[in-house]
Amino acid sequence: MHHTHMIIDGEQLPLSLDKVETIYNPANQEPMALVSVGTRQDAQMALKAAEKAFPIWSGTSSERRAELLHSAADLVRERAEFIARLLTQEQGKPLKNSRAEVLSSADILDYYAEEGRRNIGEWLATSRGRSIVVRQPVGVAALITPWNYPVDLLSWKVGPCLAAGCTFVAKPPSRAPVAATEFIRAILDAGLPAGVINVVHGSGGEVGAELVENPISRKIAFTGQTETGRWIMAQASNQIKRVSLELGGHAPFIVCADTDIEKAAAACAQRAFSNMGQICISVNRIYVAEEVAEEFTERLVWQAERLRIGNGLEENVDLGPMFSHEQRAKTKEHLADALNKGAALLYGGREPEGEAFDKGYFFLPTVLDRANHSMRIMREETFGPVAPIMSFKTIDEAISLANDTNYGLAAYIYTSDIATGIQAAERLEAGGVGVNINNVMDYQMPFGGWKESGIGRELGHYGLESFLEIKHIRLGI
Numbered sequence: 001m002h003h004t005h006m007i008i009d010g011e012q013l014p015l016s017l018d019k020v021e022t023i024y025n026p027a028n029q030e031p032m033a034l035v036s037v038g039t040r041q042d043a044q045m046a047l048k049a050a051e052k053a054f055p056i057w058s059g060t061s062s063e064r065r066a067e068l069l070h071s072a073a074d075l076v077r078e079r080a081e082f083i084a085r086l087l088t089q090e091q092g093k094p095l096k097n098s099r100a101e102v103l104s105s106a107d108i109l110d111y112y113a114e115e116g117r118r119n120i121g122e123w124l125a126t127s128r129g130r131s132i133v134v135r136q137p138v139g140v141a142a143l144i145t146p147w148n149y150p151v152d153l154l155s156w157k158v159g160p161c162l163a164a165g166c167t168f169v170a171k172p173p174s175r176a177p178v179a180a181t182e183f184i185r186a187i188l189d190a191g192l193p194a195g196v197i198n199v200v201h202g203s204g205g206e207v208g209a210e211l212v213e214n215p216i217s218r219k220i221a222f223t224g225q226t227e228t229g230r231w232i233m234a235q236a237s238n239q240i241k242r243v244s245l246e247l248g249g250h251a252p253f254i255v256c257a258d259t260d261i262e263k264a265a266a267a268c269a270q271r272a273f274s275n276m277g278q279i280c281i282s283v284n285r286i287y288v289a290e291e292v293a294e295e296f297t298e299r300l301v302w303q304a305e306r307l308r309i310g311n312g313l314e315e316n317v318d319l320g321p322m323f324s325h326e327q328r329a330k331t332k333e334h335l336a337d338a339l340n341k342g343a344a345l346l347y348g349g350r351e352p353e354g355e356a357f358d359k360g361y362f363f364l365p366t367v368l369d370r371a372n373h374s375m376r377i378m379r380e381e382t383f384g385p386v387a388p389i390m391s392f393k394t395i396d397e398a399i400s401l402a403n404d405t406n407y408g409l410a411a412y413i414y415t416s417d418i419a420t421g422i423q424a425a426e427r428l429e430a431g432g433v434g435v436n437i438n439n440v441m442d443y444q445m446p447f448g449g450w451k452e453s454g455i456g457r458e459l460g461h462y463g464l465e466s467f468l469e470i471k472h473i474r475l476g477i
Ligand code: NAD
Pocket: 144, 145, 146, 147, 148, 149, 153, 171, 172, 173, 174, 202, 203, 204, 205, 207, 208, 209, 212, 223, 224, 225, 226, 228, 229, 231, 232, 245, 246, 247, 248, 249, 279, 280, 381, 383, 409, 449, 453, 454
């Protein structure tokens, strides 16, 4: 059984028996790790350590910070297989996806190592004097992350935070803290000064709330549910803290009649079902031009049927279990509501059969037809492997349906007419639009949400800026 420790002020804290929780594998409910669980006091200690280390780290040259971040990336790569296996066991995703997640996190550290060296200022001479503009690290940051990509989403924050010269306390998701903590440990082992990086485990309501409320943290970088983000933003307002919030999504996928239907269906299935639909940019609603609706629907069902389901540790598995009983129960609730309101079930809608699936939170990828906007599945984030289809007559209708949501994270359109694609992309209300591509994430580009999907941007140089304050130095010369 793996042991997961908290890291405060450069030390791994020993597991204390009265404050330990067991983490279970969602594929078979077997225990896979013991995790030490922190309290508000642990969070305070970690914040103080990060505060003490801030002058040291912010005073370290950008070249040295880059060197350490590159060494950290190398160590993450060396330990990638070990971390990926832990990730699959705690989260459920197939090993190939866990490996990709861990390796991508190493790439993010390398990217920000170099981005941090480009924090260049401005200079202007005017008739009124001289001005210099510098960007300085905001201070101690609280990094709070969810369970669906516990390593990757942490790296999106850790990379720019360290490159900017900030120190941090991270709080990984309480039920999936194992791989994320090993990722942090690899960074610590690269030789960062004590106190620069800290990890405290525990519940959002206790440890997370302390990190948000305590005046030592000057910035909160959060990924999670919109409801949690709303609470964090309200608390942060008391001290006018900087926040970046990456929240829920409800992505539309528009299929125009002129597109290659086979390719569109394959891309749609991949984005709707991978990670069991537990991705903020998953396809949640499909709008298909009515003249190709039948063909598209058949092909989507065919795609769903051929996905291999199983324990993520087995090679060649496409879909593992869902993360938890609660996630599966919510998916079933949304399905029942849609079926009650007239949706037609074309594939899935239940657990797969067989002994191998008895103990895990498995569920078949599910395709629904005749969906409409009165259904919860078309309005609320299901976070499950369900693809509901609705047909449209005109592109204007498709775009207004796509925008009929409080969310605005990602949107997709498939068309062979580039003008239609670009015009639709301009009108879709989302932080990222994929035209003939089913992923809006590229680590060199900004990522974030419109409307209730969030505030601020991660990745690219925008990610670095969110950990920097701007200062105008005016010279009377
Ligand atoms: P969650 O909001 O329940 O939890 C996220 C983190 O916040 C966890 O570490 C949790 O312990 C902590 N937390 C909970 N209450 C808190 C509080 N009061 N104060 C401080 N911290 C608190 O989210 P989840 O269920 O773990 O993750 C799934 C959600 O994340 C989905 O809505 C998904 O769309 C969203 N998400 C968004 C993005 C994005 O980039 N926009 C990416 C991935 C996931």
